[in-house]
Amino acid sequence: MLIVDDILFFPVRSILWIFREMCNAAREEIENEAVSITYELSELYMMLETGKITESEFDAREKELLDRLDEIQEQGTGIQNEDNDEEER
Numbered sequence: 001m002l003i004v005d006d007i008l009f010f011p012v013r014s015i016l017w018i019f020r021e022m023c024n025a026a027r028e029e030i031e032n033e034a035v036s037i038t039y040e041l042s043e044l045y046m047m048l049e050t051g052k053i054t055e056s057e058f059d060a061r062e063k064e065l066l067d068r069l070d071e072i073q074e075q076g077t078g079i080q081n082e083d084n085d086e087e088e089r
Contacts, residue, residue, distance in 0.1 A: 027076075034072045037065050 041062065048058045 030072055030076055034069060034076075037069045037072070041065050041069075 044053075044058060044061055044065070047053045048055070053061075
């Protein structure tokens with residue numbers, strides 16, 4: 001009977017596995033984007049220190065990057081909360 005169960009539930013398990021992999025790929029992409037933004041921020045500070053950009057250009061670009069970083073962190077928190085809810089079930 002176990003073999004029949006495995007055969008019958010294989011499509012469902014396969015679809016669930018695909019969705020988990022997609023979720024993991026999205027999570028990794030978000031994490032990589034956060035690392036990229038922090039690198040851009042450090043480059044921005046270096047450009048300001050060396051005088052390659054003005055203070056107003058720095059402020060505008062820094063605000064954009066920090067806002068995007070906040071969005072990413074909120075999305076990451078949402079994903080973690082969903083994972084915790086699934087583990088509790």
